[in-house]
Amino acid sequence: MASPSSVEATKQLWDDTLTRLLNLSTATVTRNTELEARLNEVELELSVWKQAHSAALDVAERDKKIYALQVATLNSQIASLQALSTQSPLILCIIDGDRNVFVESLLIQGLQGGRQAAQQLTKGVAEYIQDQDLPIGSGVVFSVVIFFNKKRLLDTLVSHFICTADQLDAFLLGFSQASPRFWIVDVGSGKEAVDGKIKDYLQTYGRFPQTLRIIFGGGNENSYMPTLTAMENEQLLGKVVILQSYDDLASEIRSLNLPSLRIDGLFMDNDPFYGTKRSGPNPLDGLWSITTNGGLMSPRSPPVSSLSQGEGKFIDPTKPLHKQSPPPCNEHYLMSCSxxxxxxxxxxxxxxxxxxxxxxxxxxxxxxxxxxxxxxCPHGDGCCWGHKCPNGPSCFHLSKGKCWFKGDAMHSPVD
Structure with a gap:
């Protein structure tokens, strides 16, 4: 039989063991509670990060589509620029018609004077370009635009007995008829109207890669200096040639050391707006006639039969051109008729x-x-007649052997 002391010791041992088990159980429950709380926090954080990641993916996908669209647009723009750079070189003549007035001997000839002025201008520019040995090939495009205030010019010319209103109208018509690319633009009244148009043309066309030269007739004025300076900063000023009508250039323009072109007998040497009236009109001088080449004036076109002022007749608007009696001569108006x-x-x-x-x-x-x-064809691109069938390789008449375009390669794809 165990002694009382032994029983007491055993009881104490069990009490201690139970106490340790209770403490361990309590600690375990507390730890589990803490871990569950931490797990909930981690799961919440994970959910937040998943949402953020999903949102980031959505943004990235949108950005990817935007960038792809921008790249496609840039590629299209690059292709357009490359296409522009391979187009025919452009020589653009921009004239301030308020400050560059054609000579009286041309103005009083009316229609024929306008044509002769266009011929002289084209010839002068063509000779300048040839002298510079510019790589223009055979496809060069020559265009002229004149900005002016017609009412102011007309009032001045008539009041100074330089020409009549009818003569001026006929002159302007003759000039613009010289080529589809010759424009005369009446900008109306306003001190800055002409300047604003010309400044915009200078900067816009100066940036075009196919613009080879800008023949700039700005008169003896410094008002275009800010535009020319801006072009210099963009390294575009090398395209500009000054069309000089006065003996001396404006001091600021002269400081740019730009090449200049002067065409004798084309513009008045001084500004008629500041001249003095004369006693009366001058008699008409001899008349000229000119021909064109491929829609542009040919500087070497020989003169053909002359027309006295007033002999020209207008098209019957009720009939197409080919049914006029007689029809207009294609070669006379578009090239030169021999x-x-x-x-x-x-x-x-x-x-x-x-x-x-x-x-x-x-x-x-x-x-x-x-x-x-x-x-x-000796006329090349300047020929007014068709070098390719308008219907191309799919021409119906070609399959029947009845197409007028019978030459080799005349049914290649139309450009």
Whole structure:
């Protein structure tokens, strides 16, 4: 039988063991509670991060689409710029018509004077470009735009007995008829109207990669200096050539050391707006006639039969051009007609720029006789006749052997 002391010791041992077990159980429960709380916190954080990650993916996907669109746009713009750079070089003549006034001997000739002025301007620019040995090839485009205040110019010319209103109107018509790319723009009244148009043209066309030269007739004025300075900062000033009508350039423009071109007998040497009135009008001088080449004036075109002022006649608006009696001569208006007075077509019509464009489009529908007969066309791109069938390789008449365009390669794809 165990002694009382032994029983007491055993009881104490069990009490201690139970106490330790209770303490361990309490600690375990407390720890589990803490871990569950921490797990809940971690799961909440994970949920937040998942949402943030999902949102970031959505943003990244949107950005990816935006960037892809921007890249496509940039590629398109680059392709457009490359296409522009391969286009025909442009020589643009911009003239301030308020400060550069054509000479009286041309103004008083009316229609023929306008044509002669266009011929002289084209010839002068062509000779300058040739002297500079610029790489223009055969596809150069020459365009002229004149900005002016017609009312102010007319009032001045009439009050100084330089020309009549009818003569000025006919002159302007003759000049604009010289080529579909010759424009005369009346900007109306306003001191800055002409300046604003010209400044915008200088900067806009100066940035075009195909613009080879800008022949700039700004008169003896410093008002265009800010624009020219801006072009200099953009390294575009090398495209500008000053069309000089006065003996001396404005001091600030002269400081730019730009190349200059002067065409004798084209513009007045001084500004008629500040001149003095004369006693009366001068008699008419001899008249000129000119021809054109491919829609642009040819500087080497020989003169053909002259028309006295007032002999020109207008198109019957109720009939198309080819049904006029007689129809206008395509070669006379678009190139040069070698038949002269023996030509069965008319050289006497006064054609508007729109009618010249229509005439050119109609002429392209008929084949060039040189190519049709297997020869090289001496006029090249300046030929007014068609070098390719407008219907291209899918021409219905070609399949029947009845197409007028019979030369080699005349049914290649139309550009």
């Amino acid at each position: 038949k002269g007075g023996s030509c069965k077509y008319s050289h006497d019509y006064i054609l508007t720029p729109e009618q010249l464009v229509a005439l050119s489009k109609n002429a392209k529908k008929a084949p060039c006789n040189y190519l049709k007969n297997g020869l090289i």
